[in-house]
Amino acid sequence: LLHGGVVTCRTWGPFCAMLAHKYRLIAVDMRGHGDSEWPRDGDSNHNAMADDLAKLITTMKLDNPIVVGHSVGGMLLMRLMLKSPELLGSAILVDVGPKTAYNGWKPRGEVTEPSRLYDEVEDYVQRNAPRLKRSEEHMRRNGRHEFMQRMDGQYQLKYDPRHPMGGPDEKTMPGLPTLGQMAAYQGRCLVVRGGNSWFLAAGDAAEFAQALPQGELATVPDCEHMVYIENPVGLATVIDTYVNSLDIVTGANP
Template sequence: MNKERADELAMFGTALEIADLHPNEISLPEDHHLIVGAMRFHYLDWGGSGTPILFLHGGGLNAHTWDCVAVMLREGYRCIALDQRGHGDSEWSPVLDYRFIAHAGDIEGFIEATRLERPILVGQSMGGLNSLAYATRHSDQMRAMVIVDVSPEVSSSGAERIRAFTATPELDSPEAFLERAVKFNPLRDPAVLRRSLYYNLRQTPVGKWTFKHDQRLRSDEGMRSFSEARVRLASELSSIRCPTLVVRGALSDILTDDAAEKFARSLPDGRWVRVEKSGHNVQGDNPRALLDAMLAFFREAGIS
């Protein structure tokens, strides 16, 4: 094992220890790339067997946000985490197409290419909305869905706070990003934030550091288009027939209890749960409690 891989494994072990998670084996996933349509996508394959789970990260994040959850679930499920277009190590859209319908098409093509039979979709924030967009057309081909801290109705002030952070300009070092991240999310241990940034930063040709995701769609017009798309998505929720769990971080400034309950009631087979000691990024703030909620939901839905 080379030094970089050893360092990754050590950081992962630290993150698991902080989360009080103890998998049978601490190991890293396999990295893969494939072409869907005309774009190249990167994904993490955690292996495992049983019902497949496809994890979809939030905006400004990447597939590694699910590491602590996936390493535990792979003991009973087939776990894959995708870098969505414009994020992580997947390609950026050359025509700035980040609409829900484009993401849903990517998910459809990815599931077909990887032959995931009747998967569970687990999506947080942007990934949750993309999961919903896919499910409005394909819920009959899904076992279940978990939507983490998002709904078509979200707090505009909370969303703006996140946009401001993920639009951070180029900085001189990863340490400068870590300082900002600690202020942005004081719930998270700095060692866990440092690991997250390890996978979420890239160095520019001039030696500066910046986030990996495509920040070109931050215009006022783009935000208006996104809001309109959420309204259309809300009107289609009644077509989603698979069992769905809505998860709210108890300290989230994106999704309120009332909005989570309303969202769950708008789904033909929905329910919701609050995860304590977590904000918007539930999978990073309290992965152990998120796992407990997911496994209870899977049992209730008869999924093994």
């Protein structure tokens, strides 16, 4: 399970609660996020981050893993689908594709919020719960893991501010794969869109799924871009149905 930008693997918690009894779920913190190391050279290039994912799969000896990527996590997964498709059992891309509406980020304060400092974690909860459409209880619980206390006593998200948010740039997002390039992926892939998403247009999602030789499309209702946070039950239902349709055996090699 690959989270989006700024957040951590802990945000998958409510989703995991729906499926942990049935599947082995592995949620990871991408470099510069959560408890993973911040690159000493500040390199959060998405090609390098996709290589991190490949190394994780091979190091853990995962056989035919079904990889789920949301937003930035999906961007990394798209790169892996093209560079090392043999590592994947199937790919599930959640509210992301070759065509995305980055202009939806800026009005929501995504550019400046990650670097904001707080006197208390509760200040973050009260400020952002309505904006991010996350319950206060969920944010307080995750706050124990998503924040670190600085030497001056203030709290900062566990997110490397050198990794810019707010749109693609040549340093961090060196050319998202195009629709034509993604059409070369021969494996099975599910494209999932949040029903009210401002990030992935309905037409773009449908076009993407149709361009993939074994692409499928699903929509999760009652959510915008943060699908697995805003409607974890709906996403879990969609993914469970899809995984049950796959004719592959997953697991870990000895």
